[in-house]
Amino acid sequence: MRAFRKRPMLGMVLVSLVATIVGIAISLAIDWFPTQASTAADDIDFLYDVLLVASVPIFVLVKAVVIYSVVLFRAEPGDLSDGAPIHGNTRLEVFWVTIPFILVSVISVYSWVVLNDIEAEQPNELVVNVTGQQFAWRFEYPEEGKVKSNQLVLAKDRPVYFRVRSDDVIHDFFVPEFRLKTDAVPGLTTKIRVTPNRLGTYPVVCAELCGLGHSTMRQDARVVSTQEFDEWLGKQREEESASAGGDQASAGKRVFTGEGCAACHSLADAGSASAIGPELDGLTATARRMGDRTGRSPEEIVRAAIKDPDAELTREFRSGVMPTDFDKRLSPGEIDSLVKYLLDVTGGGK
């Protein structure tokens, strides 16, 4: 210790060296990342590790210089005089420009190589259109018979090409286990590729604060075997053609779960329990009550509330939360089915 007191610079260097080694050991020992479920995960995790290891010495250096200066160049009590003016130190300036420049350049090139590798086009890609809306994700498989789903189902080892859009505000499509993340920006289509390589169910989350229901904007990504995926596709197609073929109630339920209604409204029949918007299990009763006051039928009221939600708003709920574009987004037939379904399952229907 006495040697350090005589030569504080040597002390600082030795302490920093030890702190750096300990810091790197700790940052590598901690498992920062969730399960790896895509081919990109390994490369991305390694890149993060490289960044961590590079950050530790910089962090230690900055802290060491600060602490060293505070301890050694502390003003004496009562000393209110100004410090000596210092101007320019070419050697120091060359160092602190050159080293960060090299460091940042190397990291940029390395990151670019990894990104380029991950985003390379793959053979036999499965195209999935992802649409974000307040507050749900919708998935469509345009090259598999336009199958629509509110669950993301993927085949293990089959490369996927995501085309991500938004209906309203900026969302961010994120599957942590895939290490996949891209913004959903209104008016743009962002693209990202991933090859899931592990069976299982992983969360699809929204990683951009997008309004009242942001934290509930969570769905599932299910990675299944190729055979199971084909069976699922077949079943979806069947259900879609069945609901197109006449059964209005099941068509209405599909609209409810597939167009994001279930993300905000609770409805026992659809198994949804979200409380962002009005609960719908008492819908028929409420619509009748409103109808008694205004002389409209429950059906008219529900239809109006879907097309122009802000006009039918009750006191507890804020305007501007429910999307106002369902009138454009859904066909008249889909709206008919939805209205009928909602009234049917809540005890009305007339």
Ligand code: CUA
């Ligand atoms: Cu969508 Cu946050």
